[in-house]
Each structure stands twice: as structure tokens, then as C-alpha cells.
Amino acid sequence: MLSTLPLSFVTVVETGSITRAADELNIAKSAVSQNLKRLEEQLDVKLAIRTTRHLSLTPAGERYYQRCKEILALAQQAETEMESFGATPSGPITITAPHALIAPVIAPALATVKQKFPNLEPSVIAEDKRLNLITEGIDVAISVGQLPDSTLHARRVGTLRDVLCAAPFVMQDAPASDDPLYWQWVQALPYIAHMREPAVVNHRLQISDHSEYVDLSFRSAIKANTIEAIAAFARNGLGIALLPDIGIAQDLMTGHLQPLSGLPEPEPIPIYAVHSYDTLPPKSVQETITAIQLALAKVLP
Incomplete structure (x- = not known):
């Protein structure tokens, strides 16, 4: 970590004044001013031109500031790496x-x-x-x-599957899934869409394990901006919805929602944990x- 003198200098530059730097560092204003004076004496170079209202860096001050910033970044990275070697997270x-x-x-x-x-x-x-x-x-x-x-780092932590589902009482009058009219009947159901979906939602769904597909087109009857809201609407019989199995696991278990008949196990969708660290x-x-x-x-x- 930078010593007190360069750290005071960097903080003054970034906050724009000695007063704000003193507040940031939680030290007296006079101490910050004295630190800058001592730093210039030690380096034997003028780093900044200070007035009562303004501070501007000299060419030497600009170069010194950039170097100090690099050292601060390296110090922060070193502390982060040491945390990875066993420090208690806090x-x-x-x-x-x-x-x-x-x-x-x-x-x-x-x-x-x-x-x-x-x-x-x-x-x-x-x-x-x-x-x-x-x-x-x-x-x-x-x-x-x-x-x-x-350039981010990702770790796969699981998968989910999208399930086309509805409340059981919505499906009670459905034709058999092998009936030629079944998918026409499904397509006529009110569709509960996410706010980011268009007014007409198209889904291409596999209907057998032999690569047979059905193309469905739904007009949104109601929209919401969260999965929880869409699931609540579906539970109350407002229509059919495509929902992630993780978000409706309890509903599927209790039978408040049921997957459509005639569909095989959906393809898994990966879930990643992403971070920007090295x-x-x-x-x-x-x-x-x-x-x-x-x-x-x-x-x-």
C-alpha cells in the first residue's frame, strides 16, 4: 500500500481539493496540506499548483499521479490475492x-x-x-x-429447463395429445408473456424423441416482468406460460402447475456464475x- 504522503497526493487529485481529501482520509486538513508539502520536498519537484479554489497538476505531477495509481492497483490486487489464500471473508x-x-x-x-x-x-x-x-x-x-x-470468468453451476405449463383445470378439456387438434387447441389458450417478449410469441417445440417439431404462435393475453408474477397468473388459470423449472419446482411438485402433455424432457439451459476477477x-x-x-x-x- 502507498505510504501516507503519496496516498494523500492521490486522494487530493481524485477528490479535487484538500478539504475533500481530508474528509476521505479522515485526517485533518492541515495534515493533508503538510503531507503534500513534505512530498514535494522529498521529491524536489513541484507536483501541483494550488490556489484557494483550484488544483492543477504539473507535467511531473501528472506522471507521478499515474505511477501512484498503478501502485495502488497492484496493492489492491495483492490484498485480493492474499484473501484467496485463506483470509476469512468479510x-x-x-x-x-x-x-x-x-x-x-x-x-x-x-x-x-x-x-x-x-x-x-x-x-x-x-x-x-x-x-x-x-x-x-x-x-x-x-x-x-x-x-x-x-474477458469475464465463468463457472457453470447448474442447469434449468423451460416448461410449457398451465394450471390443471385449464387443461381438463384438452384433447388427447395424439389428437390432430391438440396443438391447435393449445395454441388457442391465452398466453402469459414476459414483458420483454413481443406481442406475438413463437415457439418451436420438439414433440417426440425423433426430432419431430411443432411450431406454435401465441398472442400475449397478459404480460408481467418477473417469473414469479407469470407463475402466479398461470396458477390462477389466466393462461399458459413457458417457465423455468427452478422457478416453479414447488408448483410442479404440488400439482398447482402441470407440463403440457406430448412434450419430451426439455433441453437443459446452462447457468453460470460470472465474475471479473483474474x-x-x-x-x-x-x-x-x-x-x-x-x-x-x-x-x-
Whole structure:
């Protein structure tokens, strides 16, 4: 870590004033000013031109600032790497995951991690969209589906399957699944869509193990922006919906929702834990990802 003098200099540059730097460093304003003076005396070079309202760097100050920033980054990386070698995880960690995974997966995973490391301070962002880990300050993102190419690091932690389902009483008048009119009847059902889906939703579904497919087109009868809301609408008979098995595992078990007949086991969709650290992430990140992987396995073993 930088010594007190260069650290004071970097903080002054980044905050824009000695007063704000003193607040940031939690030291007296006079101490910050004295640190800058001593630093210039030690280096025997003018680093900044200071007035009562403005601070501007000299060419030498700009170069020194950039070097100090590099040292700070290396020091932070060293601390992160040392955490990976056995330090007890503590402090903030930010996780983002789709809404459907929060209750069945993320909550029990964090309960396990908090029990093991009580000084860890998780923050969770429930978001179905993929967020920018760097700009949003996210440590771990749980992402469903194939990942785009990037410099981020990913670990596959499980899979889910999309299930076309409805409440049993919605399906009670359905023709037999081998009836030629069956899929026409299915297509006439009200469709519960996610807000990001278009007004007309098209699905191509495999209907046998012999690569036979049916093309279905649904017009959205009702929309919602979370899987939980869509599942609630489906449970209450408002229509048919395509939902991830993890989000409706309890409904499928209790029979409040049932998969459509005539469909084979859906193809698995990968779930990844993504982070922006190098090959050696902090122990807090490693432990959180492992707990999420175990929680996923318990929901859908």
C-alpha cells in the first residue's frame, strides 16, 4: 500500500481539493496540506499548483499521479490475492441474479455463507437483464443461457429447463395429445408473456424423441416482468406460460402447475456464475459461488 504522503497526493487529485481529501482520509486538513508539502520536498519537484479554489497538476505531477495509481492497483490486487489464500471473508459482496432464482437458490445459498462467515455483507440485485459487472460494482453475476464472448470468468453451476405449463383445470378439456387438434387447441389458450417478449410469441417445440417439431404462435393475453408474477397468473388459470423449472419446482411438485402433455424432457439451459476477477478470485467470491452451486443442486437434483 502507498505510504501516507503519496496516498494523500492521490486522494487530493481524485477528490479535487484538500478539504475533500481530508474528509476521505479522515485526517485533518492541515495534515493533508503538510503531507503534500513534505512530498514535494522529498521529491524536489513541484507536483501541483494550488490556489484557494483550484488544483492543477504539473507535467511531473501528472506522471507521478499515474505511477501512484498503478501502485495502488497492484496493492489492491495483492490484498485480493492474499484473501484467496485463506483470509476469512468479510465486508461487502454484491451479487446479481434473475428474479426466479432469488427465493429458491440465492437466499438459501447466502444463508449458508453468512452462517460460515458472519462478517460478510451481501447485497443482492434481482435483475433478469445481464448487468455490467464493472460499472455496477458486481462481484458475482448468475447468468442463464449461453454467454457472449468477453474477458469475464465463468463457472457453470447448474442447469434449468423451460416448461410449457398451465394450471390443471385449464387443461381438463384438452384433447388427447395424439389428437390432430391438440396443438391447435393449445395454441388457442391465452398466453402469459414476459414483458420483454413481443406481442406475438413463437415457439418451436420438439414433440417426440425423433426430432419431430411443432411450431406454435401465441398472442400475449397478459404480460408481467418477473417469473414469479407469470407463475402466479398461470396458477390462477389466466393462461399458459413457458417457465423455468427452478422457478416453479414447488408448483410442479404440488400439482398447482402441470407440463403440457406430448412434450419430451426439455433441453437443459446452462447457468453460470460470472465474475471479473483474474484466475484467483477472492475467497468470498469462491465461497459464494460454491454455495449457489450446492443450492441449485438441492432445488433440482
